[in-house]
Amino acid sequence: MDTDERRVAARAASCANVPRQLWVEEPAVRRRMADPVRTAAVRAVIIASLTLIQGMIAFLCTVAGSWLAFPMVLSSVGSTVVATWAVLDVWVTRQVWNQRHGVVSVPSSTARQLRRERRRARRMARTAQRQPGRGARPRSSIAGRA
Numbered sequence: 001m002d003t004d005e006r007r008v009a010a011r012a013a014s015c016a017n018v019p020r021q022l023w024v025e026e027p028a029v030r031r032r033m034a035d036p037v038r039t040a041a042v043r044a045v046i047i048a049s050l051t052l053i054q055g056m057i058a059f060l061c062t063v064a065g066s067w068l069a070f071p072m073v074l075s076s077v078g079s080t081v082v083a084t085w086a087v088l089d090v091w092v093t094r095q096v097w098n099q100r101h102g103v104v105s106v107p108s109s110t111a112r113q114l115r116r117e118r119r120r121a122r123r124m125a126r127t128a129q130r131q132p133g134r135g136a137r138p139r140s141s142i143a144g145r146a
Helices: 003-015 035-064 069-101 109-130 139-145
Strands: none
């Protein structure tokens, strides 16, 4: 598209009075994390990043031969344990949230089939109660006559 074609297209767009949006919202692909899970994840990321920084400082102190190298290495080991704990906390918090508040999942075909059968049975029972003379009678009355 050359310059003249762009000018014509721009004039046509301005004449049509069609508002052009700068930002177009799209629906999210994934659902948002629950608040406790997000809090634990942010905490884990901060702790892990500080651990990485501390490990880098320990490495540089070791290379430089500084007296601070040994305490930094010890504290880096401790920070690694804490960072691992923080990541496990995210996993545990997520599992607890899912157990307490339920998980959105697609039911399997067998569960769907069972629900369909239960619904059908309930519908038939309601129909039988509403119209005892017309529809299917409850099995207990038929069994009693035979």
